[in-house]
Amino acid sequence: MRRRHFNTLLLGALFAGTLGGCVGVYTGPGPRYRPPPHAPAHGYRYRFDDGLIIVFDSGLGLYIVDRHPGWYWYDGHFYRRQRDRWDFSPRFDGPWHPVPHDRLPPGLRRRYRRDGDGRYRDERDRRR
Numbered sequence: 001m002r003r004r005h006f007n008t009l010l011l012g013a014l015f016a017g018t019l020g021g022c023v024g025v026y027t028g029p030g031p032r033y034r035p036p037p038h039a040p041a042h043g044y045r046y047r048f049d050d051g052l053i054i055v056f057d058s059g060l061g062l063y064i065v066d067r068h069p070g071w072y073w074y075d076g077h078f079y080r081r082q083r084d085r086w087d088f089s090p091r092f093d094g095p096w097h098p099v100p101h102d103r104l105p106p107g108l109r110r111r112y113r114r115d116g117d118g119r120y121r122d123e124r125d126r127r128r
Contacts, residue, residue, distance in 0.1 A: 052092055060107030065092075074105040081112070 042058035045066075054063035054073045065071035065078065072079045077088045079099070086104055087096040101109065 048092075050092075057107075060105075060111060062105050062107050072105070072108065074107075079104065079108060 040056040040058075042056060044056040045053055046056075046063070047053050053066035055066055056062075057064050060072070062072050062074040065073055068080075070081045077090055078092055079086060079088050080096070081087075086099045086101070086108070088099040089096045104112075
């Protein structure tokens with residue numbers, strides 16, 4: 001009788017152990033949050049293979065193209081201001097395409113705003 005009781009307990013423990021290992025894990029699509037390759041500090045400089053240098057501006061949250069005033073680099077695209085419009089290009093040498101104000105990088109949208117006439121104004125000019 002004791003042996004039969006022991007065998008029943010042993011069989012129950014084995015059965016419970018195998019069921020406990022059956023756990024469903026969802027591996028479907030979902031958000032993937034990955035850290036950036038690095039967090040650049042203000043003034044961080046990067047040189048492209050062709051010698052072009054960009055410098056990180058932490059106030060704008062993007063790179064300024066060295067020796068090209070009014071040119072910026074953000075998320076794989078170059079941006080430049082031409083009179084009252086903005087252009088962008090994946091390459092420094094073009095081709096350049098117009099970009100609407102609401103599609104500019106956040107730092108440029110904050111710094112350059114349109115006035116009542118639809119012209120761009122530098123935020124610093126408005127404080128003078």
